[in-house]
Amino acid sequence: MTLVRTPEALKDARASLGLSADALAKIVRVEDGRTVRRWEAGEREIPGPVIVILEAAIGYLDSIKLIDTQLAMLRSGKMTSGETTSAGRIDQTDADIERLTVSRKSLVEALEILTRQPANDGSDRVxxxxxxxxxxxxxxxxxxxxxxxxxxxxxxxxxxxxxxxxxxxxxxxxxxxxxxxxxxxxxxxxxxxxxxxxxxxxxxxxxxxxxxxxxxxxxxxxxxxxx
Incomplete structure (x- = not known):
C-alpha cells in the first residue's frame, strides 16, 4: 500500500493522479489550491480524511497498473492461466482475461468517482x-x-x-x-x-x-x- 502522509508523498500522489492543486481542493472540499500547496510545503498538517482519499485513489491506480501488466502478459502468451485436475491441465487464460478486464473497469470507475469534482448545484450529494x-x-x-x-x-x-x-x-x-x-x-x-x-x-x-x-x-x- 502506498502511504500519502508526508508533503512529498502528497505532491507525488497528486501528480500521479493528474490533479492540479485547485482540482484536489475541490475533491476534498477545501477553499482553494492554496491550502493544498500549504500541505505540500509542510506548512500545515495533512488532514486525515485527505490522506484516506488519496491513499485509496493511489491504491486503485496501482491496482489498475498491475492488472494492465497481467493483461499484457496473458494476451502476449508470456503467461498462461489454468488449473491442474485429474484429467490434466485446464486452460483458463481467456476466462482470466475477461475477469481481469471486468475488475479493471470496476477499479477505473471507483477511481473516477473518488476523484470526481463535487456537483456544482448546491446539493452536496452524499x-x-x-x-x-x-x-x-x-x-x-x-x-x-x-x-x-x-x-x-x-x-x-x-x-x-x-x-x-x-x-x-x-x-x-x-x-x-x-x-x-x-x-x-x-x-x-x-x-x-x-x-x-x-x-x-x-x-x-x-x-x-x-x-x-x-x-x-x-x-x-x-x-x-x-x-
Missing amino acids: HWYTLQRATPLFDPAQKDEWSIPGELSPEAALAYFAKHEGFDEGLEVANDEGPLKEFVLEKREVLRRQVGASQRLSAGRVIQTYAVRRHLRSYAGNWVMTE
Whole structure:
C-alpha cells in the first residue's frame, strides 16, 4: 500500500493522479489550491480524511497498473492461466482475461468517482453505504459490519471495502446464480447534524439493498510463466 502522509508523498500522489492543486481542493472540499500547496510545503498538517482519499485513489491506480501488466502478459502468451485436475491441465487464460478486464473497469470507475469534482448545484450529494455479513460471526476477532459515506456507486463502495477491510479476493454485487450471498450492502441516506463549525454525518433510512459475495475467483489466478 502506498502511504500519502508526508508533503512529498502528497505532491507525488497528486501528480500521479493528474490533479492540479485547485482540482484536489475541490475533491476534498477545501477553499482553494492554496491550502493544498500549504500541505505540500509542510506548512500545515495533512488532514486525515485527505490522506484516506488519496491513499485509496493511489491504491486503485496501482491496482489498475498491475492488472494492465497481467493483461499484457496473458494476451502476449508470456503467461498462461489454468488449473491442474485429474484429467490434466485446464486452460483458463481467456476466462482470466475477461475477469481481469471486468475488475479493471470496476477499479477505473471507483477511481473516477473518488476523484470526481463535487456537483456544482448546491446539493452536496452524499450517501452512506453499510456492508453487513448476512450471517454475523459474533466473534470479537472478526468484524460483521463496515460503513463509508460518499457519492459512490455500489461497485465503488465494494472496491473501497475490499481494499481497506482485507477482502483480498474482492467483492461483487451478486446475481441469482452462483454461491450463497455472504453479505448485504445497504445504500442509505445521510443525516447531517451541525456541531459547532462542522457537520456530523450518520446513516439514515435505507434507499436500496444489494446481495454481495466474494469474487468467485481471485484475479491473481493460477498462472504459469511461459518461454
